Amino acid sequence: MNNGTLYPFKFEPILKPVIWGGSDICRFKKIEPIQEGIGESWEISDVHGSVSRISNGNLAGTSLDELLSRYGEELVGKKVYQKFGNTFPLLIKFIDARDDLSIQVHPNDTLAKERHNSFGKTEMWYVIHAAPGAYLYSGFKESITPEEYPETVKNNTFTDKLMKYDVKAGDVFYLPAGRVHAIGAGCFIAEIQQTSDITYRIYDYNRKDAAGNSRELHTELAKDAIDFKVYDSYKTAYEENINHPVKLVTSPYFTTHLLEMDHQMERNYSGIDSFVIYICMAGHCTVKDDKGNSDTLREGESMLIPADTNSMTIVPDEFTKLLETCVIIPINRDK
Secondary structure, three states: OOOOOOOOEOEOOEEEEEEEEEOHHHHHHOOOOOOOOEEEEEEEOEEOOEEOEEOOOOOOOOEHHHHHHHHOHHHHOHHHHHHHOOOOOEEEEEEEEOOOOOEEEOOOHHHHHHHHOOOOOOEEEEEEEEOOOOEEEEEEOOOOOOOOHHHHHHOOOHHHHEEEEEOOOOOEEEEOOOOOEEEOOOEEEEEEEEOOOOOEEEEOOOOEOOOOOEOOOOHHHHHOOOOOOOOOOOOOOOOOOOOOOEEEEEOOOOEEEEEEEOOOEEEEOOOOOOOEEEEEEEOEEEEEEOOOOEEEEEOOOEEEEOOOOOEEEEEEOOOEEEEEEEOOOOOOOOO
């Protein structure tokens, strides 16, 4: 049921075949027939060439960029629209790594703008499930200099310098632009990131493709993007709290809560001036907004709540796990 122009939007998934992908995305999202070699499902995307289309309601078939240009701040919020204009600021993905991904880094806004006329790429990972022995890399465990770095890539010791984490379901990692990282085989992850597809591939384990060619590396490009500082921890600590929102990430790019519930939950958006995205990672629920709209959200689906929505009631049909994300624009006190 859609009362009023804007309502909770679901989108057609954009499936990305890659050499390291598996078949879990299709199973998770109940897509048939099952496709092999799918590494990513872009759930909500405004990246050029991969723009999402609405799958539900009166506006089904409308692209996200068309929706944004038509409704502007009603869709994303006044401050968000002032900052990002007709570019939707977040990209939402599911990632299924059957094989190890390359070691990567992403540039920050300044470098990405200068080199690619693009946003930078800060992101976060939530591990939905992990095979026994699954791991990932995030950040440095020992210090190296920018001058030493190319040699470690060349002599295959670069991964020795990185912090390696064995992972399990529920683990969270915040990855600001500049943090070296890689997803290992057996990880199934929800990813929230800035709208950018700029990746510098640092190291790829000397792998060859079917034709015997190595994938392109961006070792030198990456040097200026890397944050070489060593931090105490790269994993986000939080305590689960059933039927209460748990804040996972607060950043200039997105704010994310974990909602685990077996009872009805009320969410009030009147003070945030932003759209809200829900990613359903387990269970299913009914969402009802203050405009009289109602829809279901099931495991493997994502939903965009327009900024002109003031409140939402979430009614789980069974135990449900959601990520809730919005964009809070910091106040510039210099103005």
